[in-house]
Amino acid sequence: MLLKKRILLGITGSISAYKTFDLVRKLKTEGAKTRVILTKGAQVFVTPLPFEVFTHHRVYTDIFKFSPDYPIIHIDLAKWADILVISPATAHILAKLSQGIADDLLTNIVLAFNKPILLCPSMSEGMYKKNIVQENIKRLKQLGLYIMTPTVGRLASYKVGTGRLPEVDDIIEVIKSFFMPKDLSGYRILVTAGPTKEPIDPIRFLSNYSSGRMGFSLAKIAQFRGAEVTLISGPTNLKPPYGVSFIEVEKAEEMREAVMDQFEKVDAVIMAAAVADFRPLYSGKKIKKQKEPILHLEEAPDILKELGKKKKSQILVGFSAETGDVFPEASRKLSEKCLDLIVANDTTLPGAGFSVPTNKVTLIDKNGVREEWALMSKEKVAMRLCDRMGELLRHRDAHT
Incomplete structure (x- = not known):
């Protein structure tokens, strides 16, 4: 179902960023072609090398860094991908996207992207339930972005609550759904x-x-x-x-x-x-x-x-x-x-x-x-x- 599909994965600064190693590995198993973007915050938690090993491709971190593969990097990556997945999506990235802020490579790509965008939130329960975060989520949905619901479980604080990154297998199943006909919509x-x-x-x-x-x-x-x-x-x-x-x-x-x-x-x-x-x-x-x-x-x-x-x-x-x-x-x-x-x-x-x-x-x-x-x-x-x-x-x- 994902054979030769081109997936652009944006990773932001959350402790759950380590789970994206498994996501990239399973996408490769499904036959997908994956490119990875790490924000500055993401690089605090994970490094480019493992993703380059899994994808056999360089990892993108800087909008101002020239790439012979993609000279106008944010435009060319946006054209290349069939879908943009941001996982984990922090409260910070949700706020920036809801206001149209484009101050790094990932947010510039979002503004240049005219295909499906999937956001996979991950944060503490208190942050997730904050009115401003819920308003940002509501606005992003109105703008046509698809947002998964975080799961309930043990968080980084060791408390049990809503805010865990959705399970990797669920993220992959949702990605697959974007490549299906929507002929049963409305039923x-x-x-x-x-x-x-x-x-x-x-x-x-x-x-x-x-x-x-x-x-x-x-x-x-x-x-x-x-x-x-x-x-x-x-x-x-x-x-x-x-x-x-x-x-x-x-x-x-x-x-x-x-x-x-x-x-x-x-x-x-x-x-x-x-x-x-x-x-x-x-x-x-x-x-x-x-x-x-x-x-x-x-x-x-x-x-x-x-x-x-x-x-x-x-x-x-x-x-x-x-x-x-x-x-x-x-x-x-x-x-x-x-x-x-x-x-x-x-x-x-x-x-x-x-x-x-x-x-x-x-x-x-x-x-x-x-x-x-x-x-x-x-x-x-x-x-x-x-x-x-x-x-x-x-x-x-x-x-x-």
Whole structure:
């Protein structure tokens, strides 16, 4: 996604500047071409040499220092880059940029730059919450700059609070989003993911092997492409994508309640969660061993079927994990649950089951048209599925 993309990284004077070594290294791993600018403050915390090793290119520090590569350095670097990332962005740089001050190489480049600018703030909680800093952030957003929200954690003062530099992986994911089409902009999409856990007694539960990767990938890609995304997930080990509203649930009934609460607010629902079909009758005490133990089950709520009955103009996409021929059962679900599209996969095929990073799926639309996709990463499946989602939403809009 970042292969051969040209990223200009401005580093300012914060203790978190050391984290940009990892940022530059990971950008290189992604195939990006990176150039680095160090402000005078940044050079107190980091030196040019490690960045020159990672980028195989000189580091820029002075607007008045001649470079044969870039004779008019601030103009030429601005032309070269596809995106300007300032990380860490201190309160000082936010204040200067909000007032249009250009007194060094980095601030001159900002004024000459007419492509996306991403700011990654890092400072103490007290500084971040100061009215003047928040006003500067608000103004910069109004001017079209994108500003990430700092994370909560242990700061340089050893206190826990808001102000930590966003995680490097999150910064990279946001950078990727700038190179995505924004064809889902203006749409609100609800995605479900992961398994549910249905308790048997205080010690045991019924669940399944779903990892949540497919749903998390869908939420991330939809958000990249401009949608306002809510992700409702059962228990997983995955980190929610940056910028996505996240709701965590455990039981099928909890997922049902969360989905129904959001349904009227969204344009589309992608039910990628592996919700339990059956749940045990709960025992308040541990069930002891018996000669012939019997587990009493009842039907869990069929969330998709309920959505199909309630939907007005929403687009509904379901998933069907099967063993063997997926077409008969997926077609039945598509019809019975009033879906617009169903994504089916045979979990017995190599690389197409749970807990793997790939999938091989068959799509069936409400007209019975069937598409079989080759084995690919779940992220690529998510990309192509978001293509279809965009088509369905635009078709809906054109006919309403």
